[in-house]
Amino acid sequence: MALDKPYADVPGTTIFDAQMARMGYHLNQFCMSLMKEENRKRFLSNQRAYLDEWPMSEEQKLAVLARDYNRMIAAGGNIYFLSKMFATDGKSFQFAAGSMTGMTQEEYAEMMLKGGRSIEGNRYKGEKPNG
Amino acid sequence: MARITAGATMSHVPVVGRAIDTDQTGTDYWKPAFAGFEFSKKWIKDNLPDVIFLVYNDHATAFDMKIIPTFGIGCAEEFPPADEGYGPRPVPTVKGAPDLAWHIAQSVIQDDFDLTIINEMKVDHGLTVPLSLMFGKPKEWPCRVIPFPVNVVLYPPPSGSRCYALGKAIRRAVEKFDEDLNVHVWGTGGMSHQLQGPRAGLINREWDKSFLDRLTSDPDALARIPHIEYVREAGSEGIEMVMWLIMRGALGDKVEEIHRHYHVPASNTALGHIILEAR
Numbered sequence: 001m002a003l004d005k006p007y008a009d010v011p012g013t014t015i016f017d018a019q020m021a022r023m024g025y026h027l028n029q030f031c032m033s034l035m036k037e038e039n040r041k042r043f044l045s046n047q048r049a050y051l052d053e054w055p056m057s058e059e060q061k062l063a064v065l066a067r068d069y070n071r072m073i074a075a076g077g078n079i080y081f082l083s084k085m086f087a088t089d090g091k092s093f094q095f096a097a098g099s100m101t102g103m104t105q106e107e108y109a110e111m112m113l114k115g116g117r118s119i120e121g122n123r124y125k126g127e128k129p130n131g
Numbered sequence: 132m133a134r135i136t137a138g139a140t141m142s143h144v145p146v147v148g149r150a151i152d153t154d155q156t157g158t159d160y161w162k163p164a165f166a167g168f169e170f171s172k173k174w175i176k177d178n179l180p181d182v183i184f185l186v187y188n189d190h191a192t193a194f195d196m197k198i199i200p201t202f203g204i205g206c207a208e209e210f211p212p213a214d215e216g217y218g219p220r221p222v223p224t225v226k227g228a229p230d231l232a233w234h235i236a237q238s239v240i241q242d243d244f245d246l247t248i249i250n251e252m253k254v255d256h257g258l259t260v261p262l263s264l265m266f267g268k269p270k271e272w273p274c275r276v277i278p279f280p281v282n283v284v285l286y287p288p289p290s291g292s293r294c295y296a297l298g299k300a301i302r303r304a305v306e307k308f309d310e311d312l313n314v315h316v317w318g319t320g321g322m323s324h325q326l327q328g329p330r331a332g333l334i335n336r337e338w339d340k341s342f343l344d345r346l347t348s349d350p351d352a353l354a355r356i357p358h359i360e361y362v363r364e365a366g367s368e369g370i371e372m373v374m375w376l377i378m379r380g381a382l383g384d385k386v387e388e389i390h391r392h393y394h395v396p397a398s399n400t401a402l403g404h405i406i407l408e409a410r
Contacts, residue, residue, distance in 0.1 A: 012330030017286040087216035097331040112396040116334025
């Protein structure tokens, strides 16, 4: 019997559940390796070669090379693990979060200053987003 | 006899730690976020506990995908700050309270809560930012700390009701400890925030306010909130507020709200802070 996933109808959201965790195992462990300075250096000097040391899917590797965080999450990445990736690039959490929304970094920062994204229209898929 | 006298909750946003470490707390952006902790810093000075039982979550630092404990208890003598990719935070090593920690572990496991016992662990911003918010930048932390990491990274975290019941078990355990110790329980993280996907940046002020209200007035109902409501109303990362219910359960039935602070934004997050005293 399939697991109950009541969160499947939350818009713009991927829940890091058992299925995603299994899919993303090596992607997330690759991110963990970037907590060591020597690995960050090696990765940045030849990204493709470093990625090829990990049993990751081609899609996961391409998503990393493109720094496409939505794509990494769709491939099983978790944001707290991916944070090692953007830390390696010298980017902030706000930069990474903003990059997933289709807004510019400035637009995203401005939205947060104004109180964040409204919950209205953002509870269920198919509602009209409202902020 | 040891006793739990007070609880506090606060955000643990990493850039809040960086603002403290780099003396940016007085900037236009950060000033209103930190203003709400002036009272708290004085309060904790006047009500300094011997031990803080600090409920937090590790952010893929001590635990990666290899081992994911739902509830862990730090029983070591000390816990060094972790290097999370930017170098370790310039904060003191956290001194543990191993006698009390082992006592709580033995007691709550026999009370049906299967904790993972941790004797070696580095602690990340989830634990050290709350300490910095309350104590500023001391040379040494002024009291001992029992780190209590809860998994809220991999879905599902423990349920709110499980956390609330665990808090009650922790209270029973502390009350059975012979040494005369004043213990605070902190719940950290939150409030509403979502760090991923096209819905990133979600904030729900009304829901957060209601959560803060009900911590004092109706914790039993609060504990029954299902995971899906946290995800839908408070964002995918807002679910970490289940940790606050361990704090609330540990305070007993009657509490008095001493202080409250709520500010948006702290980076991507609604920063919520409350102090409750057990009555």
